[in-house]
Amino acid sequence: MSKSISFCKFNITSKAYILCCFLLILVNQVFAQDNCQRVPLAISYNFKPLLLNDTAYAYKLKHKIKFEVFKFYISKITLIKSNQVVWQEDNSFHLIDIEENDSSALCLEIPEDTEFDAIQFNLGIDSLTNVSGALGGDLDPTKGMYWTWQNGYVNFKLQGTSDLCNNPKNEFEFHLGGYLKPFNNLQHIKLMVSNSNKFSISFNMEQFVNGLDLENINHIMSPSAIATELAQSAAKCFSIK
Amino acid sequence: MIKYFFVLICLVFAQLIEQNDLFDTPKNWPAPFYDFEKNKLTKEKILLGRVLFYDPILSKDSTISCNSCHSPFSAFTHVDHALSHGIHDSVGTRNSPALMNLAWQKKFMWDGAINNLDMQSLAPISHPAEMGSSMNDVVIKLNRNKIYKKLFNNAFKDSIATGEHTLKAIAQFMLTLVSSNSKYDKVMSNKAEFTVQEQNGYQIFKSNCAACHTEPLFTNGEFANNGLPLDSLLHDKGRMRITQKKEDAYQFKVPTLRNIEFSYPYMHDGRFKKLNEVLNHYANGIKKSETLDAKLQNGIVLNSNQKVDLIAFLLTLSDKEFLFDKKFSYPMEEIKTLTLSH
Numbered sequence: 001m002s003k004s005i006s007f008c009k010f011n012i013t014s015k016a017y018i019l020c021c022f023l024l025i026l027v028n029q030v031f032a033q034d035n036c037q038r039v040p041l042a043i044s045y046n047f048k049p050l051l052l053n054d055t056a057y058a059y060k061l062k063h064k065i066k067f068e069v070f071k072f073y074i075s076k077i078t079l080i081k082s083n084q085v086v087w088q089e090d091n092s093f094h095l096i097d098i099e100e101n102d103s104s105a106l107c108l109e110i111p112e113d114t115e116f117d118a119i120q121f122n123l124g125i126d127s128l129t130n131v132s133g134a135l136g137g138d139l140d141p142t143k144g145m146y147w148t149w150q151n152g153y154v155n156f157k158l159q160g161t162s163d164l165c166n167n168p169k170n171e172f173e174f175h176l177g178g179y180l181k182p183f184n185n186l187q188h189i190k191l192m193v194s195n196s197n198k199f200s201i202s203f204n205m206e207q208f209v210n211g212l213d214l215e216n217i218n219h220i221m222s223p224s225a226i227a228t229e230l231a232q233s234a235a236k237c238f239s240i241k
Numbered sequence: 242m243i244k245y246f247f248v249l250i251c252l253v254f255a256q257l258i259e260q261n262d263l264f265d266t267p268k269n270w271p272a273p274f275y276d277f278e279k280n281k282l283t284k285e286k287i288l289l290g291r292v293l294f295y296d297p298i299l300s301k302d303s304t305i306s307c308n309s310c311h312s313p314f315s316a317f318t319h320v321d322h323a324l325s326h327g328i329h330d331s332v333g334t335r336n337s338p339a340l341m342n343l344a345w346q347k348k349f350m351w352d353g354a355i356n357n358l359d360m361q362s363l364a365p366i367s368h369p370a371e372m373g374s375s376m377n378d379v380v381i382k383l384n385r386n387k388i389y390k391k392l393f394n395n396a397f398k399d400s401i402a403t404g405e406h407t408l409k410a411i412a413q414f415m416l417t418l419v420s421s422n423s424k425y426d427k428v429m430s431n432k433a434e435f436t437v438q439e440q441n442g443y444q445i446f447k448s449n450c451a452a453c454h455t456e457p458l459f460t461n462g463e464f465a466n467n468g469l470p471l472d473s474l475l476h477d478k479g480r481m482r483i484t485q486k487k488e489d490a491y492q493f494k495v496p497t498l499r500n501i502e503f504s505y506p507y508m509h510d511g512r513f514k515k516l517n518e519v520l521n522h523y524a525n526g527i528k529k530s531e532t533l534d535a536k537l538q539n540g541i542v543l544n545s546n547q548k549v550d551l552i553a554f555l556l557t558l559s560d561k562e563f564l565f566d567k568k569f570s571y572p573m574e575e576i577k578t579l580t581l582s583h
Contacts, residue, residue: 134359134404
């Protein structure tokens with residue numbers, strides 16, 4: 001008898017508890033949105049926002065280059081003050097896809113009055129996440145950033161065309177990734193921030209493609225030493241504006 | 242306070258009982274490798290996975306299901322087909338593996354390309370010579386289907402199919418494919434006895450095969466080059482494709498021997514139809530190479546009596562309860578109920 005009463009009580013209290021939780025989540029959600037600091041993410045070519053598909057850019061003096069797909073992962077966003085971590089984003093995985101509007105800025109829930117002089121993040125997905133099975137959100141395999149013939153996330157995906165590419169359709173395809181040694185593709189990036197209230201992260205595509213040798217290397221689809229080199233050079237194309 | 246604590250304990254206990262009910266580690270087996278914490282089994286999720294397993298909706302032209310190459314009566318492989326088949330009558334490059342006891346397996350595919358069971362089904366879904374689809378297309382198709390809306394809602398409290406949920410559900414069904422009721426298992430738990438011939442075969446097995454095909458799973462989960470002459474057409478380098486290390490050339494996953502009677506043809510390319518051919522390979526067909534497994538340098542030489550005895554033992558690994566378990570068959574009744582209740 002006493003057991004059934006306790007269950008009964010539990011039910012009433014649990015309903016109230018669930019309601020409270022719900023309200024808390026709601027309040028938190030509203031609060032969180034207020035708290036979100038938008039950090040613009042600008043991908044540029046020749047000092048202008050990069051456009052996909054029909055825009056042909058002048059490339060290496062007398063050549064042309066067009067871009068069709070550009071996606072990459074930014075993860076483990078951390079803020080630093082005098083070499084000390086002051087804030088780290090929870091569940092920090094962002095798929096940046098130039099075709100998606102919400103990729104034009106990172107929405108970071110940085111607590112008010114957080115002082116920092118540097119931002120740190122990874123270009124790509126860490127090895128533990130790579131072996132953690134099916135994941136959702138930006139890590140969902142429907143996002144087209146997961147290799148299927150083997151395991152692992154594509155950290156950085158760039159596809160397009162250029163007359164420099166010696167293949168029937170003049171295509172280039174760079175799927176950079178790999179989490180296993182010796183071809184761990186993940187890149188750690190640390191950038192100094194002078195004005196922590198207003199700053200943006202930019203990626204200089206022109207700098208990245210100028211470093212490519214499209215005549216000879218235009219098709220990277222698996223982890224390799226070259227894929228790692230290219231990821232390292234991509235990491236150098238980020239800066240703070 | 243104590244009352245709440247008591248209720249909490251009750252709830253945790255109920256959860257544990259349900260989990261045990263859905264998945265049980267057989268006695269004297271090692272703990273499973275799969276992390277059930279990240280994908281807790283429920284009846285509803287297993288059912289969703291089972292419906293997906295038998296549904297050609299996963300393939301580009303809706304003609305091929307998982308079951309096409311993994312049928313229950315052949316221990317979830319493709320009987321009589323050396324290489325896997327796919328949409329438009331295309332033929333793959335490897336023999337579809339038997340599916341069982343996957344919770345204990347660390348790496349999947351003949352070359353270990355897949356590191357987690359959740360992600361396994363992504364490979365055949367996307368392979369142009371298998372299902373030729375993509376996770377994105379699959380999810381779009383599932384979201385158009387009213388029965389799947391219901392199944393996803395029952396399983397994940399969310400009627401919208403996502404890649405994560407689809408893959409986790411298929412993994413759940415595959416996890417339940419546990420084969421542990423063969424005659425061998427019954428002998429080990431003193432519920433049956435080997436014949437003299439089987440007993441002889443068991444001794445031969447233990448001294449010649451068990452180093453790689455380790456009990457009770459009958460695989461050590463490693464990769465090895467077992468000296469198969471290279472197929473010049475397929476030119477399959479096995480594990481090296483994944484690790485890109487020369488020392489891994491021609492190494493393939495050591496498969497389990499459980500239900501071997503029903504999972505022919507054998508080897509990564511299905512080149513042997515009969516167990517006899519396999520034993521003859523180990524006796525005098527091994528091709529020496531730099532990566533040949535150290536244990537096979539001199540082959541496994543057996544006389545004809547020993548071969549017969551060994552095969553008699555291997556047949557004790559057949560688990561008919563597993564092969565004909567209704568839990569694993571096409572969920573006709575369940576689908577009917579869902580259709581009617583709609």
